[in-house]
Amino acid sequence: MLVTINGKKSDVIPDSNIQDVIRTKNLEMTAVIIDLNGNIIAPEHWSDTFLHKDDDLEIIQIIGGG
Amino acid sequence: MEDKLKIGDKELDSRLFIGTGKFADYSLIPKVIESSKAQVVTVALRRVDFGTPEENMLTFLSQNIVLMPNTSGARNASEAIRIARIARAAGCGNWVKIEIINDQKYLLPNNFETIKAIEVLAKDGFIVLPYMSPDLTAAKMMAEAGAAAIMPLGAPIGTNRGLKTRELIQILISEINLPIIVDAGIGRPSEAAEAIEMGAAAVLVNTAIATADDPVLMAEAFGQAVDAGRKAYLAGPGATHQFAEASSPLTGFLRNE
Numbered sequence: 669m670l671v672t673i674n675g676k677k678s679d680v681i682p683d684s685n686i687q688d689v690i691r692t693k694n695l696e697m698t699a700v701i702i703d704l705n706g707n708i709i710a711p712e713h714w715s716d717t718f719l720h721k722d723d724d725l726e727i728i729q730i731i732g733g734g
Numbered sequence: 735m736e737d738k739l740k741i742g743d744k745e746l747d748s749r750l751f752i753g754t755g756k757f758a759d760y761s762l763i764p765k766v767i768e769s770s771k772a773q774v775v776t777v778a779l780r781r782v783d784f785g786t787p788e789e790n791m792l793t794f795l796s797q798n799i800v801l802m803p804n805t806s807g808a809r810n811a812s813e814a815i816r817i818a819r820i821a822r823a824a825g826c827g828n829w830v831k832i833e834i835i836n837d838q839k840y841l842l843p844n845n846f847e848t849i850k851a852i853e854v855l856a857k858d859g860f861i862v863l864p865y866m867s868p869d870l871t872a873a874k875m876m877a878e879a880g881a882a883a884i885m886p887l888g889a890p891i892g893t894n895r896g897l898k899t900r901e902l903i904q905i906l907i908s909e910i911n912l913p914i915i916v917d918a919g920i921g922r923p924s925e926a927a928e929a930i931e932m933g934a935a936a937v938l939v940n941t942a943i944a945t946a947d948d949p950v951l952m953a954e955a956f957g958q959a960v961d962a963g964r965k966a967y968l969a970g971p972g973a974t975h976q977f978a979e980a981s982s983p984l985t986g987f988l989r990n991e
Contacts, residue, residue, distance in 0.1 A: 674781040693784055700790055701779070701824040708823035726781060728820060730791045732760065733778025733804050734753030734891065734918075734940035 671723045686714040689725070701728040737968065739935055741913055742829065742861030742882045744800055748773045749930060750960045751802070751915065752953070753940025756892075760794045762949055767799065770953035774800040776831055776938070779817055779824075780807070802863065804831040811850035818855050830855060831885070831917075832864040841891040845872040849879050856880025865917050868902035873910050883912055885938065888929065889919025892941045896925040900932075907933040923952075923959030930963030931971070 669682045673689070680689060686702055686709060702709045703726040709717050719725065738745040751774040754763055767775065777791050795801065803821035808814035811834065818830040832855070834847045848864045849872065855862050861882045866872060868886035876884055886903050889895035896919060897903065907914050913935030920926050926937045939956055946952035 674784075693782075695782060695784075695787055700792065701820060703820060708820060728779055728824075729782050729788060730777050730803070730821075730824070730826070731780050731788050732754035732757055732763070732791055733806055734755040734776055734938075 669719070669721050671719050671721065671725055673725045674727055680719055683718060685716065685718045686725070689719070690714065690727070693727075695727065700730055702726070703728060737964065739913065741863070744861075746773050746800075746936075747771070748957070748960070749936040749964055750926070750957050751776070751917075751936055751938040752943065753938060754791060755940050756944035757949065758944075760789055760791060763791075763794045764796070765950045766943060766953040767795075769950045770943075770957035772953075772957070773798075774802055774829075774936075776802045776804050776940070777826070778804055778806050779821055800829060801826045802829045802831050804833045804865075805851070806833045806835070808832075808834045808851075809836055809847075810834060810844075811847045811854070814847070814851040815854050818851075818860060819858075822860070828859055829861045829863065832862060842867055843887070845869060845876075848872075849875045852876055852879040852881050856882075863915065868899045868906055870902075870905055870909055873906050877910055877912050881912060883915050883935065884910055885915045885917035887918040888916045888925070889921075891918045893919055894921025894942055894945075895919055896921055897929055900928075903929070903934065904932060923955040926956055927959040927963035927966070930960050931966045933967055936960075 670677055705724050748771050750770055750772045752772040753776045803826045805814035805817040814832055814834050832848050832851050834844045835841050836844050843865050845866050852862050863883045863885055864876050864881050865885045873884045889898040915936040916929040916934050917938040920939050921942045929937050943949050943953045
């Protein structure tokens with residue numbers, strides 16, 4: 669199933685939730701912000717928010733900046 | 735002596751804001767904050783790079799620090815507004831440094847788009863601190879749009895060249911009834927002291943500390959310079975003169991006529 673992750677088309681297993689995507693990409697320690705189709709998803713809802721075809725997922729982190 | 739810097743809902747003791755970019759190692763940042771006594775730090779938001787994800791900056795920052803996420807990467811008001819809202823939703827609080835840049839050579843900010851972003855974000859409950867090119871008309875419009883402070887550049891970002899825009903910043907200090915915070919360009923503690931001495935409310939320093947041989951020691955030096963500058967401002971420097979004015983009495987000299 670194709671979705672967009674951080675601006676790139678990505679193939680994810682159907683019925684994946686956000687927690688699955690984060691685990692697959694080994695981002696447990698880094699990902700802090702999830703924006704799904706323009707809405708922020710709080711961490712407590714990562715495991716019950718399922719991806720659908722053509723969803724636009726942004727996985728964002730807070731880094732050093734001036 | 736009670737001398738707090740009031741911005742939005744906060745009263746700050748430190749007039750040194752610190753940027754967290756360019757540090758060789760995030761573990762330096764808590765030490766830099768401690769040695770400088772800074773209370774406000776900037777952070778940035780980026781898409782995770784799946785090849786080389788960075789550590790989560792927030793784990794290096796204590797709870798009592800005021801976070802000021804910047805909107806770096808934004809090319810217009812709507813991109814800046816989106817970044818600000820994501821940062822707030824992610825728990826970064828309601829302070830935001832608006833940074834909208836179209837010019838990649840000098841990284842000079844777009845004052846026009848910045849004014850538009852301030853209008854929207856201030857109405858939406860943000861404490862908005864715009865990075866700007868020092869221009870009086872733009873600063874007045876930013877104040878009217880709801881900015882909590884005005885942050886003119888001293889020199890282009892990352893150049894360590896000091897207060898190249900000194901005269902223009904002086905005009906903002908005298909004409910704008912908001913804290914003026916010199917952001918960008920300050921390369922040495924003496925320049926930070928100079929900015930505060932002339933009435934700037936604070937300075938935001940990143941590159942000068944992060945790229946010093948010893949960032950923790952340099953951060954301490956900046957903290958002390960800002961304190962010294964503030965004390966000098968409050969003390970009121972004496973007048974300057976064209977010609978010498980003797981410090982010792984001009985009578986009773988031990989010499990023959």
